[in-house]
Amino acid sequence: MSQQNTQYQTALGEAIAPIPIFQDQEIIFKTQLTKLRKLLKTDRVALLRFYPQLDGGGEFVCEDVTYGWNSLLNLKVENNCFPNYQEEGIQAVADINATQLSQYYAQILREFQVKADLVVPVFKQDEATETTVPELWGLLCIHQCSSPRKWQDLEIEFAQKTAQNLTVIIRNTQLLEAAHYQVEQQKALARVIKRIRTPIDLEEIFKVTATEVRQLLQADRVAVFRFYPERDWEGEFVSEDIADEWDSALAAKVYDHCFAGEYAVHYQQGRVQAVEDIYAAGLGDCHIEILERFQVRANLVVPLLKSREQGELPELWGLLCIHQCSGPRHWQDYEIDFAQQIADHFGV
Structure with missing residues (x-):
């Protein structure tokens, strides 16, 4: 096994380790993206989140990018910019100029300075959807801006594991928010009841x-x-x-x-x-x-x-x-x- 493969296998094992529950979601997102970008030695790793209130469009909510390339952080994109990842799954493009992409998607990638990209869907899994198709929460976008690049199987595997980790982080955050909400809910309810009885x-x-x-x-x-x-x-x-x-x-x-x-x-x-x-x-x-x-x-x-x-x-x-x-x-x-x-x- 090559030194690079050994490095990937070691990192993959670390990625499977339990995700901290009580850390801030944004901090954990950033840690995961930075680890992934450094391991793959790529130019940019960004997390795109979809929002129903943007009519299915999304916003880049976290990224790790090397010096010399544009930041996508807080950039909003329309819902028709990307392929249907809910159905199509992972997309690994070695060269955007030598791959059959929609004209609009290819244009967006060029605006992002992308020459090659690896995109993995990130799903939102809650109790109500455990036995059904999970909701597409966003996309883990890995960009090579300097040149075309053929993505290796181990690189794709590690990106998948990172996306699975992000799903766990999202779920943990939901559970914490729900617990906090229930506490605040009872406080608000008590205040309202007190007013009604006054x-x-x-x-x-x-x-x-x-x-x-x-x-x-x-x-x-x-x-x-x-x-x-x-x-x-x-x-x-x-x-x-x-x-x-x-x-x-x-x-x-x-x-x-x-x-x-x-x-x-x-x-x-x-x-x-x-x-x-x-x-x-x-x-x-x-x-x-x-x-x-x-x-x-x-x-x-x-x-x-x-x-x-x-x-x-x-x-x-x-x-x-x-x-x-x-x-x-x-x-x-x-x-x-x-x-x-x-x-x-x-x-x-």
Whole structure:
């Protein structure tokens, strides 16, 4: 075995070692990328992350690059710049000028000063997708800028192992964030319950609740919507907390003529609506028009119910509306659970 192969095998063994759980994700990413670039003696190793709010596009969030080559850090790219790595897997290109690439992709690589590249998909694996196709989180991009280069099997193997490590790091970070979130969730819930039990103005309770929920969920708008059933489910937003860049929905009168027929009974039964993207959720046109009016792209809606006598459906008096306006958003189970817990204490 050559000295270089021995070096790769040793490094591969080190890569399989346990990933630190409590280190900052950005630090671990940087460590992994630096180790990979030095081992492969390549010009640049960069990590591209895809974002649904960028319509599937992405941003280079970490890199290690040698002197003399441009940095890609924080550079945003469109979603049609790259091949479908979810299906095609690893791409090893020895010479971009001698390989059949799409014109757009070849142009992007030239702008990045790339002569040869090795790209490995990085997946996001969570409990909900362990038995299904994992979500494509991003790409591990290894660039040779100085000249063409034939990628060796051991080099590809080490890049794969690094990508697997990145998946573990992402998963560990998710677990830590979820644990931290649960602690903060209970604190926020306690503050809201204390306010509800304090004899203060109902409007003040709504405002405090909207603020607590928006800060914890980091949403663009959280609003309390109140119905007037006697007006055929017409209603208005009576309280909100909203990020500066979005329009206020306060006092806006809303009448959704789809609501009585399609949604009212389900909400009375306690249904929660979690919509990742209003344009891909099969919503009625009338409902989409109303959401567009308030700049909503993703929403989480929890019914606010008042108990009645046993055997009767509870009275639906309002909705707790959590809006993401900046782009699509996947609502986590613990976020939905928190919103439900908040709503459960609003049986006013």
